[in-house]
Amino acid sequence: MGLIYRKCRLHIAKITVFFGKIVCEMEKCVSLWRKCFETPLPMSSHSFWHRAFHLYYDGFRQMTLGRTLWLIIAIKVFVIFVVLKLLFFPDFIGQNAEKGKEADFVAKELSKRVSDISE
């Protein structure tokens, strides 16, 4: 019984050490993140990709009027692409013609519109 208890304690200790290392690594990552992205460093010292990322990251974070405009764009795009397109604007030929026979379908549609055809 004592042996089992000692073995369990050993495993628990190993797991604790393991998670402790993960937390340390995460703290290092957060600290590195802050160092890279939140500490003002001269932009010219960073790579192009870093500067490009910051352009968008800082730009979107600092938006004021832009937030309202983006919200309106998001609502509009949702209404247009999800509501209108899916519910009201199906692909007419795609829905009504057999695959590979679209030309025959259109030919039939066009023939319906002729005023008279001599046979």
Next chain:
Amino acid sequence: MIHFLSIDPAAIDWARAQFALTAIYHWLFVPLTLGVGLIMSIMETKYYRTGDTFWRTTAQFWQRLFGINFAMGVATGIILEFEFGTNWSNYSWFVGDIFGAPLAIEGIVAFFMESTFVAVMYFGWEKVSRGFHLASTWLTTLGATISAWWILVANSWMQYPVGCEFNPDTLRNEMTSFLDVALSPFAVDKFFHTVISSWVVGAVFVVAVSAWYLLKKREAEREMAFKSLRIGAIVGLIASVGAAITGDESAYKIAEVQPMKLAAMEALYNGGNEQDLTAVALLNPFSQPNYAEEEEAPMRLAIPYGLSILATRSIDGFVPGVNDILKGYTRADGRVEPSAKEKIERGKKAIAALADYRKYIADEKAADGSDSIGKITAAKEERLQVLKENWQYFGYGYIKDEAELVPFIPINFWAFRVMVGLGSLFILFFAYILFLGWRKRDIASMTWLLWMAIILLPCAYICSESGWLVAEFGRQPWTIQDMLPVSASVSDIGSSAVALTFWLFLLLFTSMLVVEISIMLKQIKKGIN
């Protein structure tokens, strides 16, 4: 055997109305993007050259208003493409291989070029060099302009289909020359006229907003208003004159390839040599005139020889009227233009030849199980020969009555006059503002002029939209000139479905327009801070 129109006729009108509504709505945003884009780029160029932070603040102010308009206009054009697939499926299939290419390029150029550089324009003030930022602003404007090129190429092809060949097997028109389509002289004229007229709208907007600040005696914005007004007036005057010149070129091209449109624009029932240009006439705006029996529009005031000069570049040039086109006439170069009756007969032959050819191919396939599309046989060639000889008038085979070939004259007539009248007024208005500036008169004290500047803002939109009314109503009954009329282009769908989406769009667009105008007015009231 006679087939009457077997689709819901109301579906045609509702589909047209829906497309018109969405196109008109989309065109509320595009001219301001192009016009204010140019002006904000000029202002930032002044900042770049002088280093004066006043110009930076001014450019940022107009860029803010540009951004509001840009955001509101996003995705409004995509609805038109949805309508092609649903309401105009025959049209989409018939010409999609050609029409789709410039539309796709327009979408790609708009998406990548504008969205890339507009981000640098807004986010990059403290992050990129002044030169790169200036380049980004100009490239944003250029991206929008190039995008406009491609949509105008697509529309121009509808007015003057070139660079294509019909494939009777796939029932599609196929592009034979991309350059013929992209650089069609019709497209070039339309592009310059449309873009330059958009600069007028932008200039009127800048002048109107500046005038409002002066009217309200806003001290913080006073200097910005004066200098913006000056730049707006310079751009406006150059653009107004440019629009007149390019408009003249466009009318000359229309006379060559769409004579019925010109006849409708002028309410010219009976043509001839030494034709006068109608300034105004008492034409009933609500009903089609009796062009067959009336000599000319009532109470017509005309400029002598004006139409012959406009249409043919000579005083005694022949300009056909509606009745001449319907009855047939001889062009100046000696070519005989057949009568409407003959075109309809030849169109029916082309349609019958196409049906006959496709039946022959289908029968061949059914008989021996093989696909004979690739094989060249005498029987196939004989049927194709009839189609080729009459292909030019294919669309006419769908016309039941010659009267269908005449667009609704009052809309063309009055929209053209509204456009030209307001365009001429803009030239005088901008010239007067610059004259006052040259004479160092205090514009801020001229309340009537400032109010006029504000009133001309909705007039600029009306002028711009009127141009599109002429372009599109004048092309009726064709979706593709001479090739496919609206009655053959529209899908066989119930009119109630189209009517429902029409009212949905009206509600959606009105709400969005109210939101945009309120955001825009709020930012204008906020001023430069």
